[in-house]
Amino acid sequence: MTAIEAASVAEQLAAVSAAAWDHISVALTRLTGDRELAEDCVQDAFARALVRWPVDGVPGKPMAWLMTTARNRAMDRARRALVEAEKLRLIAREAARDQPELVPEAEVITDDRLELMFACAHPALPIEAQVALGLSALTGLPTGEIADAFLVTERTMRQRLFRAKQRLRRVGAPFLPHDQDLPRRLPAILHVLYLMFNAGYEGIGVDGPVRPSMLEEALRLGRLLVDLVPGEPEAIGLLALMLLHDARRGARGLEPDFVALPQQDRSRWDLTEIAEGIALADRAARAGRVGPFQVRAAIAACHDRASADADTDWWRISRLFGQLARLDTFASVIPCQSLAVGRADSPEVGLLIVAEPPAVKSQEAPPAPPATASGTMRPAIRYQLLPGIRGHLLRLSGLLAQSADAYREALDAAGSIAQYRAELLGPRASFESS
Numbered sequence: 061m062t063a064i065e066a067a068s069v070a071e072q073l074a075a076v077s078a079a080a081w082d083h084i085s086v087a088l089t090r091l092t093g094d095r096e097l098a099e100d101c102v103q104d105a106f107a108r109a110l111v112r113w114p115v116d117g118v119p120g121k122p123m124a125w126l127m128t129t130a131r132n133r134a135m136d137r138a139r140r141a142l143v144e145a146e147k148l149r150l151i152a153r154e155a156a157r158d159q160p161e162l163v164p165e166a167e168v169i170t171d172d173r174l175e176l177m178f179a180c181a182h183p184a185l186p187i188e189a190q191v192a193l194g195l196s197a198l199t200g201l202p203t204g205e206i207a208d209a210f211l212v213t214e215r216t217m218r219q220r221l222f223r224a225k226q227r228l229r230r231v232g233a234p235f236l237p238h239d240q241d242l243p244r245r246l247p248a249i250l251h252v253l254y255l256m257f258n259a260g261y262e263g264i265g266v267d268g269p270v271r272p273s274m275l276e277e278a279l280r281l282g283r284l285l286v287d288l289v290p291g292e293p294e295a296i297g298l299l300a301l302m303l304l305h306d307a308r309r310g311a312r313g314l315e316p317d318f319v320a321l322p323q324q325d326r327s328r329w330d331l332t333e334i335a336e337g338i339a340l341a342d343r344a345a346r347a348g349r350v351g352p353f354q355v356r357a358a359i360a361a362c363h364d365r366a367s368a369d370a371d372t373d374w375w376r377i378s379r380l381f382g383q384l385a386r387l388d389t390f391a392s393v394i395p396c397q398s399l400a401v402g403r404a405d406s407p408e409v410g411l412l413i414v415a416e417p418p419a420v421k422s423q424e425a426p427p428a429p430p431a432t433a434s435g436t437m438r439p440a441i442r443y444q445l446l447p448g449i450r451g452h453l454l455r456l457s458g459l460l461a462q463s464a465d466a467y468r469e470a471l472d473a474a475g476s477i478a479q480y481r482a483e484l485l486g487p488r489a490s491f492e493s494s
Contacts, residue, residue, distance in 0.1 A: 069113045073106065076122045081106075082200075084127050086172040088134055089179075095197055096225065097137060098130075105130035173198055173277075174284050181248035184231045189224040190248035191255065196221055199256055199274065209255050242289060249285065250298050250353060253278050257302050261309075275306060293347035296340050297354035303337035304360035306330070322369040334364045352388035355380055374404035395449040407456035414450045446470075 081102060088098035105126045119125040180194040188210065195206050207217035260274030282299040289295050311324035319325075341357040359380045366372040381397035395414060402410025451466030 069118060070110065072118055072122070073109055073113065076126070080123045080126050083123070083172075084130050086176055087127065088130055089176060089197075091131070091134065097134060101130040101133040101137065102126075104133045174281055174288070177249050177252055177281070178242065178245050181245035181252075182228055182231070183244055185224050185227055187248050187251070189220055189227075190245075191251045192217060192220050193224045194248065194252035195255055195259075198252065199259060201259055205259065209259065243292070246289065246292060246295065250294055253282055253285070253298060253302075254353070256281075257305075261305060275309070278302060279306065291347075293344040293349050294351040294353050296344040296347075297351060297357045300337045300340035300344060300357040301353055301360055303333045303340065304357060304364050307333035307337065307364060321363065326367065329364065337361065337364070350383075350387070352384060355384045355387060359384070372403075374400060378404040395446050398453065399449060402453050402456065407453045411450065411453045411457065414446060414453070 084105070085095075085098050085102050088101055089095045091098075108129055109122075109126060113119075176197055177194050180197050181190040185193070192206060192210065195201060195209070196203070199206075203217050203221070204214040207214045210217065212220075256274060257278035260271040260278060279299075279302055282295075282302055285295050286292075286299050307330040308321070308324060310330065311326065311328040312319055337357070338361050341354065341361050344354045344357065359377055362373050362377050362380070378397065378400040381393065381400050385393050385397055398410040398413035400410075401413060447466045448470030451463045451470060454460075454463035454466055
C-alpha cells in the first residue's frame with residue numbers, strides 16, 4: 061500500500077474513533093467491570109487497526125471489527141491475569157457467540173453511560189470520590205478541569221482518582237448495583253450530572269464557554285434518570301434546573317462576547333424549555349421532600365419568569381438562598397445569597413453575609429463540615445470567588461479602597477476557571493450559574 065493509501069486508512073480510522081471509542085469502552089467496562097482494562101483493550105484494538113487495515117483493507121463494519129478485536133484482547137488479558145472465574149466465563153461466553161449487529165449509538169450508549177454512572181457511585185467510596193470518578197469516566201474532561209470543579213489542585217484530584225480505583229479493586233463488590241441499591245447511589249449521580257452540565261455551560265478553553273454536546277448529554281441522562289427513578293424529587297429538580305438554565309443558552313453569547321444575565325435579550329430564551337422546567341420544578345415540590353436541587357430550580361424559575369432584570373423577585377430569591385444555605389454546604393451558596401440579599405435589600409446588608417471575620421488570615425482553617433444528609437459534597441475551605449463577590453458589594457457600597465483589596469485577594473486565590481471569570485466575566489457570572 062502506498063503512503064497516500066496508508067494516510068487515507070489512518071484518516072478513516074480517525075473518523076471512526078470519535079463514535080467508536082466511547083461506545084466500545086463503555087461496553088467493555090460493563091463486560092469486565094474494569095474501566096482501565098477496557099480502555100487499554102480499546103487502545104490495543106485501534107493500534108492493531110493501524111497495522112492490519114493498510115494490509116487487509118478497511119472492513120465493511122469498522123466499529124464491529126474494533127469491538128471484536130477489543131473484546132478478544134480483553135479475554136486474553138483476563139486469562140493471563142487469572143481474573144475471577146465468573147468474569148472470565150462471562151467474557152468467554154460473549155466471545156463465543158456470533159457477532160451481533162451493533163445497535164446504533166443513539167439507542168445504546170446513553171443507557172450504558174447511565175449504568176456506568178451508577179457503577180462509579182459505589183458506596184465503598186466517599187461521595188467526593190464517587191463524583192470525581194463518574195466525571196472522569198463519562199466526560200473525558202482533563203483532570204485539571206475536574207479539579208477546578210472541586211476547587212482542589214490537579215495533584216489532589218489525581219490522587220483522589222487513583223485511590224478510588226484502588227479501593228474498588230480491593231472491595232471486589234459487584235460493579236453494577238441492584239435495583240434496591242439505586243437510592244443509595246443517587247446523590248453522587250445527581251452531582252455528576254450537575255457538574256457535567258456546568259462543565260458544558262461554563263467550560264473554558266478551545267471549545268469556548270458553551271459545549272453543546274456536553275449540555276445535551278447531561279440533559280439526556282437527566283431525562284433517563286427521571287424515568288428510572290420517577291419518585292425521586294431531587295432527580296426531577298435537577299432536570300428542571302438544567303432545563304431552566306439551558307433555556308437561556310441562546311442569549312448568553314459565545315467567547316469573547318459573553319452576556320451576563322442582567323443584560324441578556326430575554327426574547328432569545330427558549331420558552332418551551334422554560335415551561336417544561338417550571339412544570340418539573342412544581343412536580344418536584346409537590347412531593348413534599350425538599351432538597352438542594354429543587355431549591356436551585358426554584359431560584360432559576362424566578363429568573364426565567366421575569367420579563368426583565370428589574371422585574372426579578374429578589375426577595376423570593378434571597379429567601380430561597382437562605383433555605384438553600386440550610387440544606388447545602390456547596391461553596392457558592394453563601395456568596396450567591398449575599399448578592400441576592402444585596403439586590404433585595406442593599407449592598408451593605410449583603411456584605412454582612414460575606415464579611416471576613418477578624419484575623420481570619422492568622423488562624424488555621426477549620427475542618428470542612430461533613431456531607432449533608434442529602435449527600436452534598438463538602439465545600440473547599442477557601443472559595444476563590446468569595447473575596448471577589450465581597451469586592452463587588454464593597455464597590456456598590458462606595459468603599460472603593462476596600463473593594464480593590466478584596467479584588468486583589470480574589471485574583472491571588474483564584475484557580476484557572478475562577479480567575480477567568482474574575483478577569484473577563486465579572487462577579488455576576490458566578491451568580492448566574494448558581
